[in-house]
Amino acid sequence: MSNQQTHYRTCNLCEAMCGLEIKHDGEKILTIKGDKKDIFSEGHICPKATALQDLHEDPDRLRTPMERTENGWKEISWPEALDKAAAGIQKVQKQHGKNALGIYIGNPNAHNLGGILTMHEVLGAMKTHNRFSAVSVDHLPHLIVAHHLFGHQLRIAVPDINHTQHMLIIGANPIASNGSIMTVANVKQKLKDIQKRGGKVVVIDPRHTETAKVADQHHFIRPGSDILMLLAMLNEIYAQGFNVKSHASELTPEFDKIKNLATQYTAEKVAPITGISAQEIKTLVKEFCEAPSSVCYGRMGVSVQEFGLLSQYLIMLINLVTGRLDTQGGVMFSKPAVDIIKNSGRGNLGHRRSRLKDLPNFHGEFPVSAMSEEMLTPGDGQIKGFFTMAGNPVLSTPNGKKLEGALENLDFMVCVDYYLNETTRHANIILPPVSPLEREHYDLTYHGVAVHNSAKYAPALFEKQPNAKHDWEIFIELAKRLDKKPKLKTRISRSLTSWFGPSFLLNAGLKTGNYKGLSLKKLKKSPHGIDLGPLEPQLPNALKTKDKKIHLNIDFYQADLKRVAQRFNLEETAAHNDILLIGRRHLRSNNSWLHNSKRLVKGKSRCTLMLHPDLAREQSIEQGDLVKVTSRVGSIEVEAEITNEIMPGVVSIPHGWGHNRQGTRQTIANDHAGVSVNDITDEQFIDELSGNAAVNGVPVVLVNAMPKHILQQRMEKEDEPEVAMA
Numbered sequence: 001m002s003n004q005q006t007h008y009r010t011c012n013l014c015e016a017m018c019g020l021e022i023k024h025d026g027e028k029i030l031t032i033k034g035d036k037k038d039i040f041s042e043g044h045i046c047p048k049a050t051a052l053q054d055l056h057e058d059p060d061r062l063r064t065p066m067e068r069t070e071n072g073w074k075e076i077s078w079p080e081a082l083d084k085a086a087a088g089i090q091k092v093q094k095q096h097g098k099n100a101l102g103i104y105i106g107n108p109n110a111h112n113l114g115g116i117l118t119m120h121e122v123l124g125a126m127k128t129h130n131r132f133s134a135v136s137v138d139h140l141p142h143l144i145v146a147h148h149l150f151g152h153q154l155r156i157a158v159p160d161i162n163h164t165q166h167m168l169i170i171g172a173n174p175i176a177s178n179g180s181i182m183t184v185a186n187v188k189q190k191l192k193d194i195q196k197r198g199g200k201v202v203v204i205d206p207r208h209t210e211t212a213k214v215a216d217q218h219h220f221i222r223p224g225s226d227i228l229m230l231l232a233m234l235n236e237i238y239a240q241g242f243n244v245k246s247h248a249s250e251l252t253p254e255f256d257k258i259k260n261l262a263t264q265y266t267a268e269k270v271a272p273i274t275g276i277s278a279q280e281i282k283t284l285v286k287e288f289c290e291a292p293s294s295v296c297y298g299r300m301g302v303s304v305q306e307f308g309l310l311s312q313y314l315i316m317l318i319n320l321v322t323g324r325l326d327t328q329g330g331v332m333f334s335k336p337a338v339d340i341i342k343n344s345g346r347g348n349l350g351h352r353r354s355r356l357k358d359l360p361n362f363h364g365e366f367p368v369s370a371m372s373e374e375m376l377t378p379g380d381g382q383i384k385g386f387f388t389m390a391g392n393p394v395l396s397t398p399n400g401k402k403l404e405g406a407l408e409n410l411d412f413m414v415c416v417d418y419y420l421n422e423t424t425r426h427a428n429i430i431l432p433p434v435s436p437l438e439r440e441h442y443d444l445t446y447h448g449v450a451v452h453n454s455a456k457y458a459p460a461l462f463e464k465q466p467n468a469k470h471d472w473e474i475f476i477e478l479a480k481r482l483d484k485k486p487k488l489k490t491r492i493s494r495s496l497t498s499w500f501g502p503s504f505l506l507n508a509g510l511k512t513g514n515y516k517g518l519s520l521k522k523l524k525k526s527p528h529g530i531d532l533g534p535l536e537p538q539l540p541n542a543l544k545t546k547d548k549k550i551h552l553n554i555d556f557y558q559a560d561l562k563r564v565a566q567r568f569n570l571e572e573t574a575a576h577n578d579i580l581l582i583g584r585r586h587l588r589s590n591n592s593w594l595h596n597s598k599r600l601v602k603g604k605s606r607c608t609l610m611l612h613p614d615l616a617r618e619q620s621i622e623q624g625d626l627v628k629v630t631s632r633v634g635s636i637e638v639e640a641e642i643t644n645e646i647m648p649g650v651v652s653i654p655h656g657w658g659h660n661r662q663g664t665r666q667t668i669a670n671d672h673a674g675v676s677v678n679d680i681t682d683e684q685f686i687d688e689l690s691g692n693a694a695v696n697g698v699p700v701v702l703v704n705a706m707p708k709h710i711l712q713q714r715m716e717k718e719d720e721p722e723v724a725m726a
């Protein structure tokens with residue numbers, strides 16, 4: 001007899017916070033659809049949502065702790081695993097000092113309520129300065145700009161996409177990524193709505209992306225040259241007299257200094273290098289400024305490249321001097337129910353510098369680009385033990401090959417992860433948490449950068465198995481073992497969390513948060529979420545600087561212009577000829593870890609090298625040929641996809657593939673392996689100002705490794721081709 005039930009929750013896979021309606025019969029999932037009544041997403045979902053079922057049911061997903069032994073992997077009990085994990089970490093730290101333990105925090109932690117609320121327990125107990133995370137191949141520049149200007153790393157301004165009349169999108173592809181540092185569901189519709197209201201969408205990207213296809217205008221830009229375009233735009237704003245005073249500028253003591261920041265970067269001078277003509281840059285500025293409202297927004301393409309921080313700074317300056325900061329339709333601050341800003345550190349840049357590369361840390365984390373070298377280079381402070389939580393840095397961070405070698409040589413490694421994958425296969429102990437459907441959810445992170453204020457809580461859909469642990473339970477159990485003499489306050493908070501689960505912390509956050517009268521009880525009564533209204537101007541209250549002013553720190557940023565001058569010669573009349581590598585995302589992927597879902601990976605290989613027909617001709621490459629792509633650090637071989645979608649002189653390979661490593665346990669991903677672009681991204685290619693990795697704009701050389709017809713013959717002959725084809 002069927003006993004169909006309906007469960008509502010928010011999808012935790014990407015930043016878009018889509019409401020899901022899950023029909024199930026006991027433990028059996030029947031359907032996963034968009035929740036039409038969800039007040040934030042109104043029924044929108046993407047194909048990844050169904051992967052939550054695949055993930056939950058995946059026989060490859062680890063359900064028991066694992067120990068690597070001489071005879072291979074062995075299942076062990078939780079008490080044994082936790083004891084061994086703690087003992088191994090303690091041994092490393094005892095022998096080589098506290099900092100001999102490295103920690104890597106991966107992206108899915110940000111989508112994990114219990115994880116966020118308890119991570120400090122385990123980090124605190126480990127007491128190492130050698131901490132890294134995916135932030136430094138991602139949005140580190142956003143955090144630093146927010147920290148400097150607004151006084152807190154999480155006081156991030158987001159595009160008011162629901163009200164803007166003009167959206168300038170630089171290096172972001174929200175239609176594939178579903179939006180980032182801009183939590184918005186159904187972004188395609190939101191962009192179309194801008195057009196319906198008579199507004200405009202303009203995209204600047206070296207590829208004619210899915211987003212560019214919807215936009216009114218698209219300009220190709222030479223990778224890594226955005227900073228020049230942005231400087232020229234800033235100068236044009238003044239030249240055309242569009243700079244305005246606003247309530248935000250009144251709060252900015254250094255406002256008048258912006259005008260002369262870098263006046264030599266005129267549209268004419270930067271045009272040949274960027275590939276966007278002077279006239280086009282002038283028109284971009286004119287249209288942006290003449291629109292009744294407008295917003296300039298940049299993501300991965302401008303953040304994770306050589307001038308990531310300076311570019312994000314310029315984007316903020318452009319919004320500020322045109323009066324678009326904290327105004328409707330411009331960049332605004334979200335007002336989440338739980339005030340995460342009140343409850344977390346404001347960020348601190350350069351408090352420490354990395355041992356070898358002398359890179360600044362931010363908020364206690366060193367740039368991930370420094371990680372492998374810190375493991376490989378002997379001396380005081382060398383990383384000998386490693387702890388990862390929800391991360392796959394072998395596939396996700398620059399020069400994954402080098403990292404792989406470093407992991408092999410560690411004394412001890414523990415991973416909190418539910419897959420035996422490219423990173424965790426190096427662990428001594430793997431501690432697997434429950435699946436996302438077995439835990440409660442409230443989006444602490446992404447309500448904080450949402451384009452509309454709301455709050456929603458969902459209980460776990462399925463009760464976890466008796467022999468299973470949440471991420472937060474693992475963290476607390478490890479913390480207890482590592483830190484045997486905690487302070488009374490810590491002991492109490494650990495005990496309460498262990499008893500009541502993280503929702504008791506969430507409830508406290510709601511009750512002391514930004515809206516009176518909210519509580520967990522109230523949220524539980526509203527399974528489709530509670531609407532808390534559109535974004536509203538919040539300056540000066542939103543500022544977390546002590547004097548309630550916006551601090552431009554102009555000297556700090558201006559100093560970085562030296563690097564720009566060294567990198568680009570304005571007297572040149574044409575761009576360099578280097579072939580530059582960029583990344584891309586696909587709607588059916590999620591970084592490196594959803595490739596074990598058949599529904600998501602089926603069909604034609606997506607791990608291809610996109611290149612323009614002109615470049616292909618120059619390099620004697622034809623459609624489907626296998627191309628050897630070489631950078632300073634190594635080579636990969638990948639199938640050519642010749643397309644007008646990408647600008648000449650640029651090639652694109654998506655990240656997160658390369659599931660052909662030996663000894664992993666992801667059957668479907670193995671069958672659709674692809675190659676890892678991060679085997680050729682360069683850990684020495686960074687944004688020196690922030691330490692952020694530069695995975696976009698990596699110079700590469702192409703060689704035709706094998707024409708398509710030979711490749712096909714080979715593949716027919718061999719069951720297991722030598723080259724990784726998905």
Ligand SMILES: Nc1nc2c(c(=O)[nH]1)N[C@H]1C(S)=C(S)[C@@H](COP(=O)(O)OP(=O)(O)OC[C@H]3O[C@@H](n4cnc5c(=O)[nH]c(N)nc54)[C@H](O)[C@@H]3O)O[C@H]1N2
Nearest residue numbers: 171173177180223224299300301585586587589590591696
């Ligand atoms: N489907 C899917 N969704 C995801 C993810 C995923 O892996 N798959 N990942 C999630 C995560 S962790 C994040 S951080 C977000 C990222 O979200 P987005 O930043 O929107 O995603 P990307 O596709 O990386 O977009 C970057 C764009 O920058 C362009 N680009 C590359 N180099 C340059 C350059 O030098 N200048 C300019 N102007 N453009 C450049 C690329 O062509 C690309 O279109 O997506 C999230 N959502």
Ligand SMILES: Nc1nc2c(c(=O)[nH]1)N[C@H]1C(S)=C(S)[C@@H](COP(=O)(O)OP(=O)(O)OC[C@H]3O[C@@H](n4cnc5c(=O)[nH]c(N)nc54)[C@H](O)[C@@H]3O)O[C@H]1N2
Nearest residue numbers: 106107108134138390391392396416583591592593655695
């Ligand atoms: N070349 C290139 N490289 C990139 C990017 C790019 O655009 N180009 N994008 C970068 C970006 S934006 C990001 S965010 C990073 C992502 O980098 P990472 O965060 O290191 O890697 P992911 O691929 O997201 O791997 C997540 C891991 O967490 C595990 N996992 C998933 N959910 C959970 C959970 O709930 N609990 C636990 N304990 N484990 C879980 C998965 O099994 C997987 O092993 O990649 C970066 N790397």
Ligand code: SF4
Nearest residue numbers: 011013014018046049
């Ligand atoms: S867009 Fe993101 S949040 Fe929405 S269903 Fe897809 S993966 Fe989930």
Ligand SMILES: [Mo]
Nearest residue numbers: 107134138139
């Ligand atoms: Mo990310």
